[in-house]
Amino acid sequence: MCLNDHLTHKIPLTTQRSFCWHCGHVLAWFDLIPIVSALLTKSRCRYCQHHYGYTYVLFECLGGIIGTWLFPDPELWLIALCLFFLALEDWDQQTIHANLLCPWLAYLVWTRWETPQLLVVGMFALICLWLIYVRHALGSGDFHVLMVIGLVSSPMILALTL
Ligand SMILES: [Zn+2]
Structure with missing residues (x-):
């Protein structure tokens, strides 16, 4: 704070x-x-x-x-x-200063490399990017936050978060 x-x-x-x-x-x-x-x-x-x-x-x-x-x-x-x-x-x-999450995101991707979870989050990332840059329905800071939540939780928790 x-x-x-x-x-x-x-x-x-x-x-x-x-x-x-x-x-x-x-x-x-x-x-x-x-x-x-x-x-x-x-x-x-x-x-x-x-x-x-x-x-x-x-x-x-x-x-x-x-x-x-x-x-x-x-x-x-x-x-x-x-x-x-x-x-x-x-x-x-x-x-928000969403870029603060970039090193953390890199760490999470590195530790979850070759897991099915990374594939799900990668597909989810494409949808998020479409919502941000095509539909303008999400803020760009939301992308980092949603990726972090997706990488540390289950797909069900990610869906509930949305
Ligand atoms: Zn005072």
């Missing part, structure tokens, strides 16, 4: 500590404890009292639950993190 905020507001990742988006005050370490800090401050900035909502708390809880659930499978865990980041980015900007 922090990475998404920085990319959305074009803030350098290396030079800024977390700060209040309303007053600009740099947050102390105890303001950044996931879930606990937001609950103790009632989701308000301690300096300007601006209410920033419970979105962070909700996503921190969901991230914890999903992360714990997927933790035994590091591949799925990393994919869930990437897709969660892209979902937040899509929510904020209606666009």
Whole structure:
């Protein structure tokens, strides 16, 4: 979520500590404890009292639950993190940095080489490309996301995802 905020507001990742988006005050370490800090401050900035909502708390809880659930499978865990980041980015900007998934897609294709799943996903990729470039019914960022989901799940899950 922090990475998404920085990319959305074009803030350098290396030079800024977390700060209040309303007053600009740099947050102390105890303001950044996931879930606990937001609950103790009632989701308000301690300096300007601006209410920033419970979105962070909700996503921190969901991230914890999903992360714990997927933790035994590091591949799925990393994919869930990437897709969660892209979902937040899509929510904020209606666009995503889908190219971040390209190295991951290459890895997934490499590990699934010579499997029937790759053939199914390849055929699905052709349909997606037709929907993107001929019918303009999908965004180009959807292609990367759908390919990743297709390569890590069954055809039934991919169909349900659609
Ligand atoms: Zn503030």
